[in-house]
Amino acid sequence: MSTKSKEVTELVEKKYQHGFVTDIEADTVPPGLDEDVVRLISSKKGEPQFMLDWRLKAFRHWQTLREPNWAKLHHPPIDYQDISYYSAPGQKKDGPKSLDEVDPKLLETYEKLGIPLHERAALAGVAVDAVFDSVSIATTFKDKLAKAGVIFCPFSEAVRDYPELIEKYLGTVVPYRDNYFAALNSAVFSDGSFVYIPEGVRCPMELSTYFRINEANTGQFERTLIVAAEGSHVSYLEGCTAPMRDENQLHAAVVELIAMDDAEIKYSTVQNWYPGDENGKGGIYNFVTKRGDCRGKNSKISWTQVEAGSAITWKYPSCILRGENSVGEFYSVAVTNNLQQADTGTKMIHIGRNSRSTIVSKGISAGRAQQSYRGLVKIFPSAESARNYTQCDSLLMGKDCGAHTFPYMEIKNPSAIVEHEATTSKIADDQLFYCRQRGLSEEDAVNMIVNGFCKEVFRELPMEFAVEAQNLLNVSLEGAVG
Amino acid sequence: MLKVDELRVSVGGKAILQGLSLEIRPGEIHAMMGPNGSGKSTLAHVLAGRAGYEVTGGSVTYQGHDLLAMEPEERAWAGLFLGFQYPVEIPGVNNVYLLKAALNAGRKHRGEPEMDSISFLKLVREKAALMQIDDSFLSRGVNEGFSGGEKKRNEILQMTLLEPKLAVLDETDSGLDIDALKVVANGVNSMRSADRSFLLITHYQRLLDYIQPDYVHVLAEGRIVRTGDKQLATQLEADGYDGILAEAASL
Numbered sequence: 218m219s220t221k222s223k224e225v226t227e228l229v230e231k232k233y234q235h236g237f238v239t240d241i242e243a244d245t246v247p248p249g250l251d252e253d254v255v256r257l258i259s260s261k262k263g264e265p266q267f268m269l270d271w272r273l274k275a276f277r278h279w280q281t282l283r284e285p286n287w288a289k290l291h292h293p294p295i296d297y298q299d300i301s302y303y304s305a306p307g308q309k310k311d312g313p314k315s316l317d318e319v320d321p322k323l324l325e326t327y328e329k330l331g332i333p334l335h336e337r338a339a340l341a342g343v344a345v346d347a348v349f350d351s352v353s354i355a356t357t358f359k360d361k362l363a364k365a366g367v368i369f370c371p372f373s374e375a376v377r378d379y380p381e382l383i384e385k386y387l388g389t390v391v392p393y394r395d396n397y398f399a400a401l402n403s404a405v406f407s408d409g410s411f412v413y414i415p416e417g418v419r420c421p422m423e424l425s426t427y428f429r430i431n432e433a434n435t436g437q438f439e440r441t442l443i444v445a446a447e448g449s450h451v452s453y454l455e456g457c458t459a460p461m462r463d464e465n466q467l468h469a470a471v472v473e474l475i476a477m478d479d480a481e482i483k484y485s486t487v488q489n490w491y492p493g494d495e496n497g498k499g500g501i502y503n504f505v506t507k508r509g510d511c512r513g514k515n516s517k518i519s520w521t522q523v524e525a526g527s528a529i530t531w532k533y534p535s536c537i538l539r540g541e542n543s544v545g546e547f548y549s550v551a552v553t554n555n556l557q558q559a560d561t562g563t564k565m566i567h568i569g570r571n572s573r574s575t576i577v578s579k580g581i582s583a584g585r586a587q588q589s590y591r592g593l594v595k596i597f598p599s600a601e602s603a604r605n606y607t608q609c610d611s612l613l614m615g616k617d618c619g620a621h622t623f624p625y626m627e628i629k630n631p632s633a634i635v636e637h638e639a640t641t642s643k644i645a646d647d648q649l650f651y652c653r654q655r656g657l658s659e660e661d662a663v664n665m666i667v668n669g670f671c672k673e674v675f676r677e678l679p680m681e682f683a684v685e686a687q688n689l690l691n692v693s694l695e696g697a698v699g
Numbered sequence: 700m701l702k703v704d705e706l707r708v709s710v711g712g713k714a715i716l717q718g719l720s721l722e723i724r725p726g727e728i729h730a731m732m733g734p735n736g737s738g739k740s741t742l743a744h745v746l747a748g749r750a751g752y753e754v755t756g757g758s759v760t761y762q763g764h765d766l767l768a769m770e771p772e773e774r775a776w777a778g779l780f781l782g783f784q785y786p787v788e789i790p791g792v793n794n795v796y797l798l799k800a801a802l803n804a805g806r807k808h809r810g811e812p813e814m815d816s817i818s819f820l821k822l823v824r825e826k827a828a829l830m831q832i833d834d835s836f837l838s839r840g841v842n843e844g845f846s847g848g849e850k851k852r853n854e855i856l857q858m859t860l861l862e863p864k865l866a867v868l869d870e871t872d873s874g875l876d877i878d879a880l881k882v883v884a885n886g887v888n889s890m891r892s893a894d895r896s897f898l899l900i901t902h903y904q905r906l907l908d909y910i911q912p913d914y915v916h917v918l919a920e921g922r923i924v925r926t927g928d929k930q931l932a933t934q935l936e937a938d939g940y941d942g943i944l945a946e947a948a949s950l
């Protein structure tokens with residue numbers, strides 16, 4: 218097609234808009250990982266003994282494990298001794314008490330990312346926890362949330378202020394033994410968010426955490442735990458960005474969700490870590506374990522993700538449907554362009570009677586990118602009348618990219634109904650020509666077709682973020698056709 | 700308005716148009732007839748700028764510009780509209796959304812203000828009623844699951860909204876029942892004006908019972924072999940193409 222190549226190059230070049238570095242003094246521990254580093258992280262955070270003990274157990278277990286290699290991903294070996302495991306901006310101690318104490322450079326950083334932290338400027342109806350490298354620097358609307366009885370605070374603060382809740386729930390959904398990256402995270406996790414919604418409370422605001430990697434040669438290992446007590450309801454969103462660098466950086470997070478009887482958790486992700494340049498140089502390695510436990514009857518956990526960034530994504534947000542009539546959902550859009558690789562999907566583990574799950578996965582590949590959907594639907598003998606519906610669509614742009622689908626099913630109860638649909642399509646030249654004949658530019662036509670393809674997922678996002686997600690997708694695919 | 704001069708086009712090395720000339724002045728309606736495979740759609744696609752056609756000779760001037768040098772969207776902004784013989788489906792993309800994006804893209808390039816959603820919806824409902832298109836079609840995916848006739852009506856709806864200067868309608872009449880044909884013809888007739896021209900590509904003279912053409916051309920062997928008025932279409936309907944083709948061959 219005869220698009221002017223200069224324009225396309227310009228578009229690709231302006232592609233990643235969050236690639237700047239904040240010049241700020243940081244307290245960064247030297248690269249390397251041993252028990253002393255684990256102890257150091259724990260002491261910097263002023264943690265109680267139980268937390269340190271848990272970290273050490275995780276660390277010792279991690280040392281016995283090997284990096285998994287079953288995913289369809291290729292990368293040079295990661296040198297875990299070459300990473301710094303803790304970095305905090307400009308302070309020796311965690312967690313400032315008010316925004317006035319936060320370094321203006323940090324506030325400016327979030328401003329630039331479009332997330333003003335001053336409440337008067339903040340997005341109405343959204344409370345934000347801002348995590349910068351290894352620490353949370355500010356959490357907004359805490360007072361308003363406290364009035365409703367909602368706890369929304371940095372994880373390190375929760376370990377100090379609500380140790381009994383942390384001890385009770387931490388690792389009960391993703392044990393430190395779960396997998397290589399979960400064990401690593403459990404040993405060295407830095408910050409993240411803790412959310413507790415008490416019985417019968419509908420959280421009055423959207424909660425969100427914004428993760429920012431800034432320091433070079435550091436890894437980010439955040440940990441998020443959300444507990445929704447009986448009959449409560451919460452909607453939570455996370456966003457992520459990082460500077461453009463030639464080196465790869467490791468991000469290995471763990472997210473645990475727990476929904477009790479009649480509770481509902483909606484968890485949305487807009488992942489926009491730096492994807493690397495068009496030759497595959499740099500970018501974040503994103504190895505994440507996310508799991509929700511529908512512990513109570515009639516509980517519901519819904520994952521919605523828009524995965525646009527990262528050089529490598531390894532991520533399978535899952536639901537354990539333990540409660541009777543519990544519901545699990547997974548709505549995903551994953552975009553890979555240039556040399557990005559993604560191996561992503563979900564697991565729906567049906568244990569409770571009458572549990573139901575829905576999986577809608579939309580994969581878009583462009584450039585030379587490779588993408589896999591990997592999903593497991595497992596129906597236990599106890600899951601009488603369980604149901605699953607899986608829809609898995611791939612859209613290819615150009616001829617050098619790939620899409621692969623690995624759906625696994627294990628059905629141990631004959632009353633279960635499991636449906637699976639999969640399609641692979643290309644953006645057809647005749648669709649593009651049709652739109653251009655009507656006056657749309659080629660870029661606009663591509664965006665429109667891609668957004669149409671992703672519609673079922675976008676409509677699951679909280680309204681405030683649906684537009685952002687759409688724009689992100691457009692930016693990620695700029696220059697993909699031409 | 701449009702001047703096609705000795706146009707030669709091949710597809711995959713095969714010569715399809717072999718010196719086609721045609722001039723359309725403002726306000727005129729030209730009908731282009733010809734047997735299957737004679738190159739009618741090829742002409743329509745080349746005028747609209749579709750990739751995959753190799754122009755090996757001749758020229759096309761549109762409103763004084765070299766049409767063949769323009770991108771497809773630039774041709775659209777300049778008022779050229781193609782009603783497709785086989786409109787494509789675009790799943791998930793709202794029909795109204797495409798229409799609004801198309802209308803505003805054109806406005807933007809003409810330096811006119813974009814139309815807001817409320818005025819646009821009002822306008823599109825009006826036009827849809829004229830085309831007897833149910834409102835529910837507007838919010839469906841572009842041509843998604845539309846019947847053949849619905850797709851064609853949707854093309855004309857787009858034309859009435861975009862108000863082109865030159866509309867090329869490629870077999871918009873094919874596969875329509877008589878009622879739908881009348882609706883489509885009404886759409887065209889309602890848009891007839893002194894500064895708007897039409898090129899109606901059709902296989903049957905039936906459409907010309909409802910739309911009065913100024914000229915009728917017969918395309919064969921990659922060239923226009925006969926030009927006449929409405930009478931020519933009637934004669935074709937009665938005698939078929941064979942007579943004319945034989946006559947052309949003997950020249």
Ligand SMILES: Nc1ncnc2c1ncn2[C@@H]1O[C@H](COP(=O)(O)OP(=O)(O)O)[C@@H](O)[C@H]1O
Pocket residue numbers: 710711713715733734735736737738739740741742751
């Ligand atoms: N993409 C293509 N590749 C090869 N041949 C083609 C292609 N498109 C059209 N043709 C050929 O060009 C000729 C003209 O086709 P077309 O313009 O569609 O005719 P019409 O619209 O008059 O029926 C036919 O012989 C057809 O087979």
Ligand SMILES: [Mg+2]
Pocket residue numbers: 739740741784869870
């Ligand atoms: Mg044709």
